[in-house]
Amino acid sequence: MLKVKGSAMPGALCLLPFAVYASEAAGGGEPDAPASSPLNRDELSLYSAPGQKLRYVEPEPGQLENSLATLRKSAEPYAVWCQGTYAKIQPRVRKVVQLGGDAYDYLRNPPKDFYPRAGIIGFTGVLGLFLARGSRIKRLVYPTSLVAVSTSLYYPEQAAAIAKSAGDSVYESAVRSYAAAEKVLKPKGKKAADSETKP
Known part of the structure; x- marks a missing residue:
């Protein structure tokens, strides 16, 4: 048995070597004799844990978990659908908020x-x-046309830019409608003949 008298550094005691007396299970040797060679702490049976074979078992879901899974599905x-709609609407809402802030400024x-x-x-x-x-x-017609004329007198550059963009959009829509009307009104016989002549 180890007897330690008072020390100023009790934490340093774990670093000091000391003798361990162990008894043999078979009873062949003297129980109080010190071991012939020093043992590490890991070699003592007191500090070694037996190897365990652990297996994870999945717990069975309860009634609440099943109802929540059904609700989630x-x-x-x-x-x-809400995420897609939000992704489509978010840029427009930001533009409107930015436009409102610019108008306020x-x-x-x-x-x-x-x-x-x-x-x-x-x-x-x-x-x-x-x-x-x-x-x-x-x-x-009257209020809209009078407001447009008076606005174009005060802001001619902006009016010219708006008129140009509006004219371009009207031209594009006219071309699209002409192409759609041509598809509808073109006879099917001409389509087959055109498709045969083209490589």
């Missing part, structure tokens, strides 16, 4: 003579509504 198509620090021009443009719209009494088509 039934909600999965809707979640995929523009109205907070407007250029010179912005409000008088906006007042005149609004007045021409009201004048168009006053002149277009009696017909719904006039109520749509």
Whole structure:
């Protein structure tokens, strides 16, 4: 048995070598005799753990887990649809928010003579509504055309750019509609003959 008297460093005791007395199971030797060769701590049976064969068993799902799995499977198509819709809508919402922020900044620090021009443009719209009494088509055409004319007088560069882009889009839509009408109105016999002559 190891007897240690008071020490100033008790943590250093684990580093000191000491003798271990072990008894033999068969009883052939003296139980109190020290071992002939020093043993490591890992060689003692006290510190060695027997080898265990562990096997993982998957727990059976309960009723709550089964109902949650069923609910998740039934909600999965809707979640995929919502994610796709959100991915489509998100850029448009960002554009609208950006446009609103830009308009707010523009109205907070407007250029010179912005409000008088906006007042005149609004007045021409009201004048168009006053002149277009009696017909719904006039109520749509007169104010819109008067506002467009007065706006183009104050902002000619922007009006020219808008007119050009609108003309391009009208031209493209006219070409598409002409091609679609040509497909519909073209007889089937000519299609077969054209497909035979082309390599």
